Amino acid sequence: MKTTYREAVREAIREAMDRDDRVFLMDEDVGHYGGCYAVSKGLLEEFGPERIRDTPLSESGFVGAGIGAALGGMRPIVEVMTVNFSLLALDQIVNNAATLLHMSGGAFNVPVVIRMATGGGRQVAAQHSRSLDGWYAHIPGLRILTPATLEDARGMLWTALEDPDPVILFEHVLLYNMEGELADDAGPVPIDRAAVRREGSDVSLITFGIGVVKALQAAEGLAEEGISAEVLDLRTLRPLDDDAIVETVRRTHRAVVVDEGWRSGGISAEISARITEGAFYELDAPVARVCGVEVPTPYPEHLERAALPQVEDILEAARALISGKDGTL
Amino acid sequence: MSKAYPMPSLGAGMEAGTVVEWHVEPGQKVSRGDVVGVVDTEKGAIEIEIWEDAEVEAIVAAPGTKVPVGEPLLRLRTAVEEEEKEEAPAVGAEERTGGEAPPAATAEAAATAEEPAPPTEMADDEFVEEVWEEEQEASVPAEEPSRRLRASPVARKRAKELGIDLEGLQGSGQDRAITLSDVEGAAKKGGSEEAPAAAPKAAEVKEEAAEAAEVAPEADTDEDLATEAGEDRHAAMRKAIATAMARSKREIPHYYLAHTCSLEASLRWLRETNQNRSPSRRLLLAALYLKAVAGAIEEFPEFNGFWEDDAFQPADGVHPGMAISLRGGGLVAPAIHDANSRTLEELTEAIRDVVQRSRAGHLRGSEVADPTITVTSLGDRGVDTVFGVIYPPQVAIVGIGTAVERPWAEGGMVGSRRTATLTLAADHRASDGHRGALFLDRISQRLQSPEDL
Amino acid sequence: MNESDQTRVRAGIREAFRHIAPEVDLESIDPAANIREEADLDSVDAINLIVLLDKKLGVEIPESDYDQITTLQDMTRYLEAHASRDPES
Numbered sequence: 001m002k003t004t005y006r007e008a009v010r011e012a013i014r015e016a017m018d019r020d021d022r023v024f025l026m027d028e029d030v031g032h033y034g035g036c037y038a039v040s041k042g043l044l045e046e047f048g049p050e051r052i053r054d055t056p057l058s059e060s061g062f063v064g065a066g067i068g069a070a071l072g073g074m075r076p077i078v079e080v081m082t083v084n085f086s087l088l089a090l091d092q093i094v095n096n097a098a099t100l101l102h103m104s105g106g107a108f109n110v111p112v113v114i115r116m117a118t119g120g121g122r123q124v125a126a127q128h129s130r131s132l133d134g135w136y137a138h139i140p141g142l143r144i145l146t147p148a149t150l151e152d153a154r155g156m157l158w159t160a161l162e163d164p165d166p167v168i169l170f171e172h173v174l175l176y177n178m179e180g181e182l183a184d185d186a187g188p189v190p191i192d193r194a195a196v197r198r199e200g201s202d203v204s205l206i207t208f209g210i211g212v213v214k215a216l217q218a219a220e221g222l223a224e225e226g227i228s229a230e231v232l233d234l235r236t237l238r239p240l241d242d243d244a245i246v247e248t249v250r251r252t253h254r255a256v257v258v259d260e261g262w263r264s265g266g267i268s269a270e271i272s273a274r275i276t277e278g279a280f281y282e283l284d285a286p287v288a289r290v291c292g293v294e295v296p297t298p299y300p301e302h303l304e305r306a307a308l309p310q311v312e313d314i315l316e317a318a319r320a321l322i323s324g325k326d327g328t329l
Numbered sequence: 330m331s332k333a334y335p336m337p338s339l340g341a342g343m344e345a346g347t348v349v350e351w352h353v354e355p356g357q358k359v360s361r362g363d364v365v366g367v368v369d370t371e372k373g374a375i376e377i378e379i380w381e382d383a384e385v386e387a388i389v390a391a392p393g394t395k396v397p398v399g400e401p402l403l404r405l406r407t408a409v410e411e412e413e414k415e416e417a418p419a420v421g422a423e424e425r426t427g428g429e430a431p432p433a434a435t436a437e438a439a440a441t442a443e444e445p446a447p448p449t450e451m452a453d454d455e456f457v458e459e460v461w462e463e464e465q466e467a468s469v470p471a472e473e474p475s476r477r478l479r480a481s482p483v484a485r486k487r488a489k490e491l492g493i494d495l496e497g498l499q500g501s502g503q504d505r506a507i508t509l510s511d512v513e514g515a516a517k518k519g520g521s522e523e524a525p526a527a528a529p530k531a532a533e534v535k536e537e538a539a540e541a542a543e544v545a546p547e548a549d550t551d552e553d554l555a556t557e558a559g560e561d562r563h564a565a566m567r568k569a570i571a572t573a574m575a576r577s578k579r580e581i582p583h584y585y586l587a588h589t590c591s592l593e594a595s596l597r598w599l600r601e602t603n604q605n606r607s608p609s610r611r612l613l614l615a616a617l618y619l620k621a622v623a624g625a626i627e628e629f630p631e632f633n634g635f636w637e638d639d640a641f642q643p644a645d646g647v648h649p650g651m652a653i654s655l656r657g658g659g660l661v662a663p664a665i666h667d668a669n670s671r672t673l674e675e676l677t678e679a680i681r682d683v684v685q686r687s688r689a690g691h692l693r694g695s696e697v698a699d700p701t702i703t704v705t706s707l708g709d710r711g712v713d714t715v716f717g718v719i720y721p722p723q724v725a726i727v728g729i730g731t732a733v734e735r736p737w738a739e740g741g742m743v744g745s746r747r748t749a750t751l752t753l754a755a756d757h758r759a760s761d762g763h764r765g766a767l768f769l770d771r772i773s774q775r776l777q778s779p780e781d782l
Numbered sequence: 783m784n785e786s787d788q789t790r791v792r793a794g795i796r797e798a799f800r801h802i803a804p805e806v807d808l809e810s811i812d813p814a815a816n817i818r819e820e821a822d823l824d825s826v827d828a829i830n831l832i833v834l835l836d837k838k839l840g841v842e843i844p845e846s847d848y849d850q851i852t853t854l855q856d857m858t859r860y861l862e863a864h865a866s867r868d869p870e871s
Contacts, residue, residue: 285503656804
């Protein structure tokens with residue numbers, strides 16, 4: 001079945017609504033407007049205003065309402081238009097959702113799922129182009145998912161809803177239009193493990209979200225140069241799949257971490273540190289990183305492009321790790 | 330144990346050198362301080378010395394081969410344990426030795442770039458002398474520019490499993506680190522026997538190479554060849570000087586001081602002393618200058634050393650580099666080792682020797698790498714005042730202008746005196762003008778009592 | 783002084799210059815010009831030249847006579863005069 005990432009997410013919501021009547025979706029404009037990225041288009045007609053709820057412009061309010069509903073036994077899918085606006089709900093997410101189980105001595109789980117669009121590349125300027133996925137991965141009590149494929153877009157939501165604790169799904173804005181084949185029987189997928197999207201032997205490109213798409217393109221380019229790159233899609237930023245990270249480095253001995261987020265204090269730093277901790281003696285070169293340039297994301301197209309990791313940046317980093325090679329790897 | 334003898338770093342920005350000839354062959358025993366061969370660099374052909382007793386196991390780089398700094402030239406066999414023990418202290422000493430490897434040793438990160446201290450000097454033209462004669466001062470030769478062996482973690486692990494000695498492997502990774510594939514490649518080739526070809530028909534190649542390197546006079550041999558090599562070298566030296574001087578002016582906050590002193594005492598004493606000496610035993614004024622500066626340094630150590638890692642690192646010995654202009658352009662400033670403790674006769678001899686060898690392209694590695702301060706003189710035909718440019722990472726250069734006769738007031742009387750203007754260009758990060766003034770004055774005072782030099 | 787002395791002195795000078803300043807063409811130098819300036823000899827070159835002349839011609843030039851050998855022709859004349867007095871070397 002040919003489909004898009006957007007349709008796959010919609011199908012995931014539809015399936016969840018069908019399977020469990022405690023599930024509902026809420027956010028600004030998810031109903032009549034169909035969602036700011038048109039993910040929920042048609043769902044209002046299908047499920048009615050009780051379950052596809054338009055909310056006031058108050059992230060703190062409706063995210064808090066979602067947490068309350070989850071505490072009350074519901075299985076809310078709270079959409080936040082983009083990660084940028086989630087900052088208005090940080091207190092609810094970080095101080096409430098992430099801590100209540102602990103604060104209540106294990107009495108109250110918060111089975112809320114929060115979806116948000118993330119990332120830059122659409123020329124919507126600095127305050128609409130952030131990649132804060134790694135930021136949220138810093139918080140114990142949250143599970144952070146970054147679906148990068150149609151299968152994950154289709155399958156992660158249900159698994160997340162089954163998790164008794166808060167889960168945040170980051171959908172990169174550039175992925176919504178991604179088209180591809182999805183099995184007719186595609187359904188829920190596990191969310192605990194990273195996945196090798198392409199096998200290789202010379203260098204590991206470790207990434208997530210939109211980085212997976214770019215890394216796969218880079219791997220293609222590297223193959224033409226005789227460099228065999230493995231692409232590891234982390235899928236889950238919290239908890240990180242340490243075993244998968246160590247295993248891929250063990251195979252290739254070189255790693256390039258690709259993260260659209262900023263380098264300083266970013267998730268790329270965490271991944272690099274874990275490689276050093278867990279696979280130091282497997283390394284044949286220092287860990288390299290390809291990250292967003294440390295500036296507010298520029299508005300002009302050429303500057304925005306320059307500020308975000310591109311395929312050629314990944315190619316260059318990978319080549320540099322293998323520099324000095326005479327072609328025969 | 331078997332270990333590599335790497336291409337030493339002999340100059341700012343030196344990245345590689347070309348082997349001209351070997352004076353040793355596999356199986357030969359060598360002692361610390363021996364000149365084992367000649368490499369061609371932008372400073373000219375430099376005789377390279379060995380820093381430990383060992384037996385030459387193999388020649389890794391045959392004459393004619395261009396070898397990056399830090400990569401193996403020879404494989405040596407040293408007497409295991411003991412040698413290793415001995416080496417440890419040596420490495421510690423190396424920092425101190427300032428002289429030698431300050432750069433190479435510290436700068437392993439830069440791998441290539443640092444600058445040991447070669448020669449380029451900058452004054453303008455003439456120069457003076459140098460001394461050196463080193464060799465026998467077994468104590469001076471600094472340590473071999475050792476740098477930590479660069480190998481990736483997995484390469485180290487694998488080498489251990491395979492029982493391969495990483496020393497001597499050529500690194501192909503970033504910063505020339507030895508990688509897994511280097512180790513496995515070596516394993517395939519049969520252990521660490523990296524030294525492949527080695528010295529082929531040494532004899533023939535040697536002659537040819539030596540000839541080419543002979544920028545020197547004597548050889549009326551193949552002039553074309555010599556000229557060509559000379560031109561290449563000239564261009565390379567120009568580039569090396571450009572790099573070092575640009576860095577100096579970019580990074581070093583120079584301050585300049587000048588002091589005019591009477592040379593009457595020195596010149597008179599020199600005339601009397603030389604009167605009955607055969608030409609080869611006559612002392613050079615340059616030797617007096619050198620000794621005066623070297624002695625003053627003992628009281629002003631902040632001018633003798635290197636600015637490295639944002640701090641002044643005093644040098645261990647006093648090894649002034651004498652700026653020597655080369656015929657056809659360019660200059661070098663080889664070290665006159667331990668100038669403070671040598672007699673004027675020794676210094677004169679050393680100066681004459683090193684000037685000739687500089688011009689013939691026969692400097693030794695330690696001379697090129699060791700200078701701790703530079704002394705430049707524009708000789709007796711030049712200019713009144715020299716405004717020196719410090720050779721990084723050194724922190725000072727003393728300039729001596731032409732000796733000229735000037736009206737001189739002293740004790741209420743005006744008379745005529747032969748004088749010279751001494752100048753100091755120093756790194757303000759390492760010292761201040763007050764001390765600089767005292768330093769110059771001390772040099773001047775010392776020139777007033779030549780008999781005590 | 784005889785002809786062979788002359789020849790010997792000139793050959794000795796040529797030989798010495800070839801070591802000290804190989805690129806200098808003595809033939810093209812003005813014999814009346816200051817030789818150190820013409821040949822770009824510094825003080826070390828100068829003393830090395832004196833030492834070489836002594837070695838080759840057996841003429842030990844005292845420092846006090848340095849002002850008598852400032853040009854090529856003076857130098858030649860001086861050496862011829864002294865060399866002929868000492869046929870031994």
